[in-house]
Amino acid sequence: MDLQLSIAADVASEITRWLDYLGAERRMSPKTLEAYRRDVGQFLAFMAEHLGGRPNLTQLAKLTPADVRAFMAARRGDGAGNRTLMRSLAGVRSFARFLERNGKGKVGALAAVRTPKLPKTLPKPLAASSAKQMTDIDVRAGEERETWVLARDAAVLALLYGSGLRISEALGLKRKDADGRDALTVLGKGNKTRMVPVLPQVTKAIADYVALCPYDLPPDGPLFLGARGGPLSPRIVQLAMARLRGALGLPDSATPHALRHSFATHLLARGGDLRAIQELLGHASLSTTQIYTAVDAEHLLDVYASAHPRA
Known part of the structure; x- marks a missing residue:
């Protein structure tokens, strides 16, 4: 009808x-x-x-x-x-x-009427060593791709892991946003803005990409461009991640969003405050962020089971 x-x-x-x-x-x-x-x-x-x-x-x-x-x-x-x-x-x-x-x-x-229940699934973060390798352009050196494209992908992935951004947030950045400062103002869900830190390694990855990019990058234009000079598509980032999965032998759960999960999980594992992590991720509710406490506990139990002499 x-x-x-x-x-x-x-x-x-x-x-x-x-x-x-x-x-x-x-x-x-x-x-x-x-x-x-x-x-x-x-x-x-x-x-x-x-x-x-x-x-x-x-x-x-x-x-x-x-x-x-x-x-x-x-x-x-x-x-x-x-x-x-x-x-x-x-x-x-x-x-x-x-x-x-x-x-x-x-x-x-x-x-x-009761809403259907969904099985509870925990995010699957990457190991810290694997997450760091995602931003190393040498991992993809064997691909027949222009150096600036590899540098661009490395910069985007560095933002996802280094600052905990969503893909849409990273690709929504303007050229003027990447001015070398140690923090970014990001437009997140619901048009809410938040400040996120930018590590020196991430700043360098972005600067390397900007220096190599063959297209003009006007201040109010998108920071990340596709191969033909238009705004970069999220699908291209997903494909880059798939190639890295193959190069590093990682499971299918190693997606761009998994880098954001890894950001939160690794901060928590190193003693990060849950409320601070909530602010960094742009979560409206603390309960959304609390899934990472379960992830971290699960990781600790895995370590215990694999390392304890009586396990």
Whole structure:
């Protein structure tokens, strides 16, 4: 069924207001807004078929937990896993909360249905020696690639490990940001800025790349460029990491994001304060950062099991 045909006029009007609110007030990205719009559209399309007509605001408030479970069962039948289903319900619940806050009715059935659980998976950091090798261009010396490209990749990966940046944050840097200072202002999730330290080795890696880059790097332009002079794509960084995995014999879990995990885990292992690490990573909640305490404890147990004489 066409999504537009499955949405009643009063509901469609509220969806527009909700998405405008998320974009303007919550500063969500266009991709996130599109995902939320799609999730709510799928929910309403199912309900239109399930109930035999387009549900309006009054009918949404009358939905039962059985109706929501029927939607979940249908999504599972289409091959949706727990993670996809959880994200889908999150979008629908966000819309329902918006309706309730604005006096448009409460969709109580959504709160009454339990969200699918995800297995807890801990991040897999790299060993410190492997993380350091990621920024050594000599590791990829045998590749038929221009030196400036290898220097560029090394500089990006140095930022991920040395400063704990996300790929999007590193690739969002402007040329003027890399002025040799020992700290950077980074634009993170939710358009929130934070200060991150830059080690001398990372500063040198960036300077080496800038010196070798064959393209002009205007102050307000992107710091990292692709082979044709446009902004560097995250996919290119992922491919560079894949080549390094092959060269160093590392597992598939050694991704660019694993360098960020390694940054946090190695700081914690050396006595770093959890709250300080939270600030460096740009986590809104300390509970997000606390996964690294479990990672570090797991590492200590592995060391104990492998080294203790009675293990």
